[in-house]
Amino acid sequence: MSGSNVPSRLWGRIRRRDEFEPDLGWVLDESRRKWMVEHTSGVTKPDPALVIKNLRRAFGGLTAVDVDHLEIQRGVITALIGPNGAGKTTLFNLLTGFDRPDSGSVLLDGKDIERMRPHVRARKGMVRTFQLTKALTKLSVLENMKLGARDQVGEGFARSLFPPLWRSQEKAIEERAMELLERFSLAHMASEYAGTLSGGQRKLLEMARALMSRPAVVMLDEPVAGVNPALTQSLLEHVRELPIEGMTVIFVEHDMDVVWDISDWVVVMAEGKVIAEGLAEDIGKNQAVIDAYLGSGDDNDGEAP
Amino acid sequence: MTLAAVDWGFILIQTVETSLGLEAAVYALAAVGLNVHFGYAGLLNFGQVGFVAMGAYGMGLSVTLWSLNPFLALLVGMGFATVFALILGVPTLRLRGDYLAIVTIAAAEIVRLLARSTTLGEITRGAEGLHAFIGPFRELNPFDPGSEYGIGPIQFAGNQFFAIVVGWALTAVALAVIWQLMRSPWGRVVKAIREDEDAARALGKNAYWYKLQALILGGVIGGLAGMVQALGKATIQPDSFVPAYTFFFWTVLILGGVGRIWSPVVGAMIFWAMLTFFQGTLTAMVNEGLIPTALMDTSQVSQIRFMLVGVGLALLMVFRPQGIFGSREEMILDVR
Numbered sequence: 001m002s003g004s005n006v007p008s009r010l011w012g013r014i015r016r017r018d019e020f021e022p023d024l025g026w027v028l029d030e031s032r033r034k035w036m037v038e039h040t041s042g043v044t045k046p047d048p049a050l051v052i053k054n055l056r057r058a059f060g061g062l063t064a065v066d067v068d069h070l071e072i073q074r075g076v077i078t079a080l081i082g083p084n085g086a087g088k089t090t091l092f093n094l095l096t097g098f099d100r101p102d103s104g105s106v107l108l109d110g111k112d113i114e115r116m117r118p119h120v121r122a123r124k125g126m127v128r129t130f131q132l133t134k135a136l137t138k139l140s141v142l143e144n145m146k147l148g149a150r151d152q153v154g155e156g157f158a159r160s161l162f163p164p165l166w167r168s169q170e171k172a173i174e175e176r177a178m179e180l181l182e183r184f185s186l187a188h189m190a191s192e193y194a195g196t197l198s199g200g201q202r203k204l205l206e207m208a209r210a211l212m213s214r215p216a217v218v219m220l221d222e223p224v225a226g227v228n229p230a231l232t233q234s235l236l237e238h239v240r241e242l243p244i245e246g247m248t249v250i251f252v253e254h255d256m257d258v259v260w261d262i263s264d265w266v267v268v269m270a271e272g273k274v275i276a277e278g279l280a281e282d283i284g285k286n287q288a289v290i291d292a293y294l295g296s297g298d299d300n301d302g303e304a305p
Numbered sequence: 306m307t308l309a310a311v312d313w314g315f316i317l318i319q320t321v322e323t324s325l326g327l328e329a330a331v332y333a334l335a336a337v338g339l340n341v342h343f344g345y346a347g348l349l350n351f352g353q354v355g356f357v358a359m360g361a362y363g364m365g366l367s368v369t370l371w372s373l374n375p376f377l378a379l380l381v382g383m384g385f386a387t388v389f390a391l392i393l394g395v396p397t398l399r400l401r402g403d404y405l406a407i408v409t410i411a412a413a414e415i416v417r418l419l420a421r422s423t424t425l426g427e428i429t430r431g432a433e434g435l436h437a438f439i440g441p442f443r444e445l446n447p448f449d450p451g452s453e454y455g456i457g458p459i460q461f462a463g464n465q466f467f468a469i470v471v472g473w474a475l476t477a478v479a480l481a482v483i484w485q486l487m488r489s490p491w492g493r494v495v496k497a498i499r500e501d502e503d504a505a506r507a508l509g510k511n512a513y514w515y516k517l518q519a520l521i522l523g524g525v526i527g528g529l530a531g532m533v534q535a536l537g538k539a540t541i542q543p544d545s546f547v548p549a550y551t552f553f554f555w556t557v558l559i560l561g562g563v564g565r566i567w568s569p570v571v572g573a574m575i576f577w578a579m580l581t582f583f584q585g586t587l588t589a590m591v592n593e594g595l596i597p598t599a600l601m602d603t604s605q606v607s608q609i610r611f612m613l614v615g616v617g618l619a620l621l622m623v624f625r626p627q628g629i630f631g632s633r634e635e636m637i638l639d640v641r
Contacts, residue, residue, distance in 0.1 A: 098503065122509035134504035136497050137638045146490070147497050148508050154490035155510075157518055161485050170490065195638030213509060 043277070049074035049217055049248040050095065055104035057087075057094055057272075064090040065101070066272040072217075077239065077249040079263035079280070081256075083293055087272040088252045089131060092221055095250075096128045097121045108217070123150060125216030129223065131252075135202040137195030141186060144194045144205055145177035146170070148212025177212060184208045184238065200227040204235060211242075218242055220251040224258055236262050268292065310593050316585035318458045324578040327465060327537035330472030331357075331530045332576060335550075336557040336569030337479050338526035344564035345487060346519035347499030349406035352393070353527050353554050355413030358546035359385040360528025361535040362420060362429065368438035370428060375441050379532060386528030389416070390521040398516045405520075414548060421543035434542035435535075442536055468537030475533060476570060479526050484566050486522075495519055556618055562628025564635075571629060579617060583610035 048071035057065040065087040072078050080088050093099035095106055097118035105114045113121055122128075127148075136144050152173070153159055154166030181187040184204045189197060197205060203223060210218060223239065224232045240262050242249050253259050259266060260280045267277040270292035276283060283289055323329060335357055342348040363385030367378035393412055397404045420429045429435065443464065448454055450463040461469060486492050494515050497505045502512045535541045557576045561568025587606040590596045601609060621628070627636040 096507065098506075117511075118503075118506040119509050119511045122507055127509075128507050130503070130507070134501045134507075136500035136504060138500055138635050139493070139496055143493055143496075147493055147505070147510075150509055152490045155494055157486075157491055160489035160491035161482065163485075163489065166490060193634065193638055209508065 043071070045071040045073040047074045048072060049109065050250075051107040051110075052091075052095070053105045053107070055091075055094060055101050055106065057090055057099065057101045063272045065094060067091065067104075067269075067274050070267065070274050070277075072248060072250055073265060074248050075243050075246060076264040077243055077251070077262055078265045078267060079259045080250060080252045080267050080269065081254075081259055082269035082275075085271075086269040086292075088269055089221060090272075091269070092128065092219055092250075092252060096126060096219060122213065122215075125213075126219065127210040127213050127215040127217070128219040129203075129206045129210055129221055131221040131225065133199070133202040133206050135194040135197060135205055137193060139194055140191055141181065141194050141197065141205060142174070142177055142190040144209050145181060145212055146173050148209040149173045149176070150213045173212075180208045180211055185234065200231040200235075203227055204231070204238075207235070207238065215247060217248045217250065220249065222252055222254065224253065224255060232258070307593070308590075308595065311586070311589040316582060316589065319585055320578050320582045322459050322461075323581040324574040325459070325469070326461070326577070327469050327472060327534070329573045329577045330469055330476060331534045331537070332554060332557050333476050333570045333573035334472065334479065334530035334533060335527050335554045336561070336573055337476060337483070338523035338530070339554050339558050340564065340569050341483060341519055341523035341526065343558070344568075345483075345492065345499065346495045346516060346523075347402070348398075348516060348520055348523075349402050350409045350520070350523070351406050351551055351555075352409030352411070352413030352548075353523075354546050354548060354550040355409065355416045356386045356389055356524040356527030357531035357534070357550070358413070358416045358420065358543070359389045359531065360525075361531030361541045361546075362435070363528065364532045365435040365438040365535055365541045366428065368441055369435055375445055378438075378441075382528050382532045383525045386524045386531075387521050390517070390524035394517045394520045398513055398520065410548065410551075413546070413551060417543050417546045420546075429543070432543060434540055436540050438535070438541070439539040464539070465537060468533060471536060472533040475529050479529065480566060480570070483522075487566070491515075556614070559628055560618065560621065562631030565628075565630035565632075568628060568630040575629070576614065579614050580610050583613045 050070075050072040052067050052070040052072075054069070055065060055067045056063065080091070082088055090099060094101050097113075097116055097120070101114070105112050107113070108121070108124055108126060113124065113126075116124070136147070139147070152166065153169050154163075159165050178187060178190065181190055184207070186197075186201060186204055186208065189201070194202070194205060203226075207218075207220065207223065220239065224235055227235060236258065239249060239251070243264075251263075263280055265277065266280050266283045268275050268283060268286070268289050270288075275288045275292055276286045278286070335353055338356065339350060339353050342350040342353075360382040363382035364378045367373040367381040368375070371381075373381065389412070393405065393408055397408050419425055420434075421432045422429075423431060425431075443450070446464060446467040448463040448467050452463055453460040454463065454466040455461050487496070494505060494510050495518075497508075497510065498512045498515055505515075506512050531541075531546075534545070538545075553576070557572040558569055559572070560575055561570070561572025584606055587596070587601070587609060588603050591598065591601060591603050591606065625631075627633050
């Protein structure tokens with residue numbers, strides 16, 4: 001099989017190489033790129049924000065995640081794709097500390113964060129969203145946003161009893177929250193309960209809330225699942241802007257159009273392993289990826305019809 | 306044999322008296338603590354009476370055992386409640402919410418059974434309880450024990466009045482603290498944890514630590530309720546801390562409306578007003594022959610009034626599920 005056999009139905013619009021930002025020179029390096037695509041487990045990146053080493057997690061007999069080596073380049077959008085049950089969300093949970101690996105380590109900016117609890121990792125600049133949106137329904141949209149801010153003086157028990165200590169910070173947080181709400185077209189809902197938002201608006205809110213903490217790494221678990229097409233476009237616009245502000249974005253998505261649309265780099269998982277990574281346009285031609293999605297024919301070559 | 310023959314004035318005075326009295330204050334405080342747990346932090350505590358007992362015994366033992374002065378005794382009582390919160394919270398708050406519920410209901414019974422056990426008899430005086438602690442507190446009483454205090458027909462004896470004033474004063478302080486906490490970023494985090502713990506953790510909040518703080522805060526307020534009760538009754542008996550009281554506190558909280566600042570206070574007043582009103586009315590009606598003795602006699606009234614409160618609560622759940630102060634808007638969000 002060659003690349004030409006890839007069904008276009010599956011891979012959608014192929015992203016052209018000249019669409020890439022010029023400063024992502026490493027992506028454009030022809031020889032290296034080819035090598036990367038054919039390589040099945042992680043290649044080194046010039047400036048990785050995250051490095052995953054020998055990360056393993058099994059549920060009973062099922063190995064959900066088994067990643068030998070994977071690096072996530074800083075300042076670009078990395079898509080994490082793979083068939084259902086490939087271990088994408090489990091990997092997310094392992095990276096953010098919501099689940100603990102059986103072995104292996106995760107390095108953020110070169111430092112091992114494996115032993116850190118989720119909230120500590122969040123404070124180090126790793127913020128995630130969830131596949132099933134977690135809008136805090138009985139808090140107002142604005143309160144939801146304010147919650148996202150880091151290092152709040154008034155979050156200490158004793159200090160919270162003395163408003164003068166935190167009032168000015170609170171005001172600054174509120175201003176920033178309103179700015180972000182404006183950007184995400186939610187400003188008119190600021191004083192409403194978050195529970196009154198539609199599913200799509202909740203996705204927007206969750207992302208905006210995550211940005212309140214000025215994260216270094218943003219991890220989005222299916223950011224546009226269940227969102228109507230019009231809102232999807234505006235959501236994707238926001239995701240695209242994040243690297244410009246210096247953030248590293250990792251997202252899980254099943255919608256291939258979305259993946260081609262916004263990702264700079266694609267990592268493909270199947271049965272817990274990283275089977276390929278590369279540019280979106282090349283990933284579609286990768287034999288291992290095609291096998292993973294369409295079912296492998298290799299084992300049966302020359303045997304059963 | 307008519308309703309007109311019933312002394313309504315007397316029943317009404319009694320009703321108002323109990324809704325302002327010692328029990329109402331004690332129940333209000335205990336429910337204020339429960340409101341912190343469940344209403345704001347979403348913690349299911351089915352052992353609030355354990356905190357009440359810990360507060361009472363902490364205060365009582367400080368005097369009988371260690372001869373501390375009343376103010377230190379108050380702090381020790383709060384300390385006992387804090388320790389109880391730590392024992393319950395440290396192992397369970399990392400787990401799912403149901404675990405706390407299971408542990409609290411058992412732990413409260415353990416407290417009661419330990420207090421009345423012969424093993425600790427030397428210290429806690431078993432089922433007989435503590436009495437000797439009251440002296441130093443009575444010395445602080447600015448009111449004359451021999452006179453009555455109140456407005457018009459509503460009168461309380463001096464010692465009782467002292468406990469009632471202390472009770473409502475502590476309630477006021479507790480409400481002020483909670484009001485300030487809940488409009489601060491601390492309250493925001495606690496409420497966020499109630500809504501979705503993982504979301505709060507993903508945003509860098511240490512959910513475990515906040516839940517522990519909320520458990521301690523609500524538990525200490527429950528402990529204060531126990532101290533007020535001890536002060537008013539001049540006795541601390543283990544069997545006044547049976548599990549049923551926890552559920553009365555829950556009734557009070559749900560009557561008022563969960564997660565609202567005033568709801569425990571108003572809930573406690575209504576709860577006791579209802580109990581007294583039903584007691585008085587039913588007794589009078591039996592005596593007047595309006596209710597045949599075949600159906601009910603006066604000795605059964607005190608049980609039947611609880612049934613009527615139960616009916617009242619059931620009706621409230623049907624017609625106003627958010628409670629008296631609760632927000633219907635918020636209630637509906639749960640179903641979306």
